[in-house]
Amino acid sequence: MKTTIQNVINRLIDPVGRLTETVDSLYYGNPQAEVSGIVTAFMPTQRVLERALELNANLVIAHEGPFFQHKPPLDSTYGDDPVFAAKKKFILDSGLSIFRFHDYWHRYPQDGIMLGLIEALAWDTYVQKHEPAYSVMEIPATSVIDIANYLKKTLDIPCVRVGGEMDTLCSRVGLLAGYRGGGQLVIPLMEQENLDLVVYGEGPEWETPEYVRDAVWQGRSKALIVLGHAESEEPGMKLLADLLQRQFPEIPVHFVREKPVFQWI
Known part of the structure; x- marks a missing residue:
């Protein structure tokens, strides 16, 4: 029996129960698509998304959202900004599904x-x-x-x-x-x-x-x-990758760490 993206999402939110107000959502992708692989990350940067494709993962589970703000809606804030537009086009063209896992993960019996x-x-x-x-x-x-x-x-x-x-x-x-x-x-x-x-x-x-x-x-x-x-939250997303690998042993699960956003000179 195939594991769909919705199956994974249901497993993620089950320990908490469905929240009525949350920023967590499947931002892109088809919930009924079969999962070929999973990448967890703190932030779904374009580098992380490209790495997911290299790993043949079609589901990215990220703690933060893809477009530089905490709350939706995503499309109305930056308009025709070229960085926003290029990243959105890449996501749509890639067929990746991006699930934001923020509020639920913080509300697990232990954060x-x-x-x-x-x-x-x-x-x-x-x-x-x-x-x-x-x-x-x-x-x-x-x-x-x-x-x-x-x-x-x-x-x-x-x-x-x-x-x-x-x-x-x-x-x-x-x-x-x-x-x-x-x-x-x-x-x-x-x-x-x-x-x-x-x-x-x-x-x-x-x-x-x-x-x-x-x-x-x-x-x-x-x-x-x-x-x-x-730096303080990436370990929690690595822990999530370990948890998902145990829950879905038939699916490759990877934690992708980003480089520090700042350089020290």
Whole structure:
């Protein structure tokens, strides 16, 4: 019996149940087409889409959308922009199906993106608390610089951004994947959970980083490490590829990692 794209989508959303409001959708493709292969990725960049074709995969499951914005509609924002138009034409000509898997993955019984990050860091045994938007770790007391170097090495990323004193010893760590670094969430969290360090993907620079700056000036032992949005969420999409390969052993499943969007000079 053939496995259709709709079969895969149904399996993905089953642990949550159908959401009435979500950005997740099959943006392109035929839901009744048979799946020849699956690629998971953080972002469906044109390079990722081209790689999917090379791998004979006709279903791309991406955490973010293909056209540089969070919410649909996709076609009305950029009009005749040539980059948008060329990418859309490529997708239509290729016959690829693109399913965005954002809200459902975050709403699994344990957030799949966060679980992937924790597993990639081998911090499973340090988890003290899981909440919908963050997790709290209790790690052996370690300096900020050593934690930063560990994150770089373990996640295989070229650099991280650090706020606070490099020699500060940290044991209570708040972990927030993706765009969850805003002050309204993180600043109260640092006091409520008695955190020494917050590690997140991305957030406004004038909020949490400036709070940490003032905290350090006041003599408080607080620190911040910013991984980058993609760098914090890609492990969750690799975890998804592993899950799908177990669920559909007859279908080749690949995780395609993108190169960092920024270059460091």
